Amino acid sequence: MIVDAVASALICLDPGHGTPPAVGRQTEPIGPGSRVYKIKDGGGASGEAAVALAIAKKTRALLLRRGYRVAMTRTGPVFRYGTGGNVARAQFCNRRHAALMLRIHADGSTDASRHGMATLYPSYHRGWTDDIFSRSLRAARLVQRAAVAGTGAANNGLGGRSDLTGFNWANVPAILVETGFMTNPSERRRLQSSSYQWKIARGFTAGVAAFTPPR
Numbered sequence: 754m755i756v757d758a759v760a761s762a763l764i765c766l767d768p769g770h771g772t773p774p775a776v777g778r779q780t781e782p783i784g785p786g787s788r789v790y791k792i793k794d795g796g797g798a799s800g801e802a803a804v805a806l807a808i809a810k811k812t813r814a815l816l817l818r819r820g821y822r823v824a825m826t827r828t829g830p831v832f833r834y835g836t837g838g839n840v841a842r843a844q845f846c847n848r849r850h851a852a853l854m855l856r857i858h859a860d861g862s863t864d865a866s867r868h869g870m871a872t873l874y875p876s877y878h879r880g881w882t883d884d885i886f887s888r889s890l891r892a893a894r895l896v897q898r899a900a901v902a903g904t905g906a907a908n909n910g911l912g913g914r915s916d917l918t919g920f921n922w923a924n925v926p927a928i929l930v931e932t933g934f935m936t937n938p939s940e941r942r943r944l945q946s947s948s949y950q951w952k953i954a955r956g957f958t959a960g961v962a963a964f965t966p967p968r
């Protein structure tokens with residue numbers, strides 16, 4: 754009997770927020786050795802944590818069907834791994850040698866007319882993100898393109914970020930999708946609907962498949 758020793762690619766899904774407030778208010782360094790500290794979890798936009806989790810679960814189902822392995826930083830409303838911050842989220846994905854860390858969020862704005870989807874990737878920082886920069890940017894392009902195509906959401910493009918703890922501690926390619934604005938009434942309704950969540954999940958799955966095959 755021949756056993757296939759090559760494990761399939763693991764996708765690490767990180768639905769944002771859900772940190773207990775007492776832990777979320779603590780701070781942590783934004784990168785290894787940094788003296789700049791940032792809050793672990795500001796809580797996100799109203800309703801965001803539940804939307805991120807629902808999208809993550811649907812994405813997990815589709816990725817498993819395609820033959821990927823999937824790990825999720827939380828599978829319920831509360832994020833409890835490690836020290837409970839974005840360092841812990843990155844370490845969760847690092848330890849599993851993920852082919853991609855896909856962070857799922859939704860945006861908020863004081864301007865209720867703002868809507869659409871954007872994907873963030875780690876800016877180049879020697880010692881922190883030099884090892885994952887180009888692969889993360891490539892993943893961001895592919896996932897943003899597929900998710901916009903799958904949903905018809907306005908394309909707010911890509912953004913490089915040097916200040917995100919969850920990127921600076923990642924040793925695996927990492928991106929963060931702002932799936933839409935919770936503060937835009939019609940986009941909020943869509944984000945909270947199962948049918949639109951499935952559209953996003955299908956877009957994510959197509960984007961992941963373009964980035965890395967299941968094995």
Ligand SMILES: [Zn+2]
Pocket residue numbers: 769770797798801858859
């Ligand atoms: Zn968020």
